[in-house]
Amino acid sequence: MKISTYLTFGGQAREAFAFYQQALGGTLELFSFGQAPDAEQFPAEYHDRVMHVCLSLGEYRLMASDTLPGEFCGGAPYEGIKGCSISLHPDSVAEGERLFAALSEGGQVVMPMEKTFWAERFGMFTDRFGVSWMVNCETP
Template sequence: MATINPYLMFDGNCKEAFEFYKSVFDTAFAEFSLFGDMPPQEGMEEISEEQKTKVMHAKLQISEETFLYGSDIMTKSDKEFSRGDGFQLSLDAKSRDEATNLFDKLSEGGNITMPLSGTFWGAYFGMWTDKFGVDWMVNYDEPSRIL
C-alpha cells in the first residue's frame, strides 16, 4: 500500500527552510537537488541562472515511514505564488501498477499537470490537481534506481 507524505512548496527559500528542518529533526538529506541539476528538457524553455539555484527536490526522513519533501515553486509571470500553493500530497507507490491506479483514479475529473511517465531521476512520476482543487503527486522509484 502506498504511503502519503507532505510536500511543501516555497517561494525561493526552500533551502533555508530545509536546513532548519534538518537541524530540528537531527537528520541528513535523503535527497537534495537544484533545478540547475536537471538536464535540458525537450519542449521546455531554458531556465535562468537564478532559477538554477532554486531547490527542485529536498527530502528528509522524519521517521521510518514518514518523509518531508520540499521544492521551490517555479512561478510564471502570469501567476504569483500564494500560501495556498504551499503544499502537495505526495504518494509513494509500491509498484508501477499501484502508481498508475492511484494516478488514474485521483486525477479523474481533475487537471493533469505532469503526465505519469518515466523521469530522468529514475522514477515513474506524475502530478495533478484533483477535482476538488487538491494538488497531488505520485512517485514509484524504479528498482534499478534503488541501491
C-alpha cells in the same frame, strides 16, 4: 500506502530544510534546478532554487520545492503555503516541547504548548518560513 507532505516555497526551501533537519534530524537529499539535465530551460537566476528536497525521518518523508516564474507554473504567482498544517506526534512531552521550541523559533506561536482534554500537551505555531505546525503529545 504511505502519504507524504510536499511543500512549495518561493525561494526558501534550502534554508527551511536545513532548519528542519537541525530540529528534526533525518537525512536530507536536495537537487537544484541548475542540476537538472535540462537546466538550460530554466532562467539562470533560478538555478540555485530547489527543484526537489526530501527530509527522510525513518519511514516518513517531508518534501518540497521552490517555485519558478509564472510561465513555468501555469502562470500563477506564488502565494505562500496555506490551508494545511504539519502535525508532529512525539513519543514524550519533553520531545514535544523541544520540537515546539526549536521549530517555532523566529516564527509565531498560535497556541502555546499546554494540556488539553485530548492531549498531555498540544501547541500550534507558524514557523519563520510560513509553514503551520501542530505538536500533539497524546495522553499516555
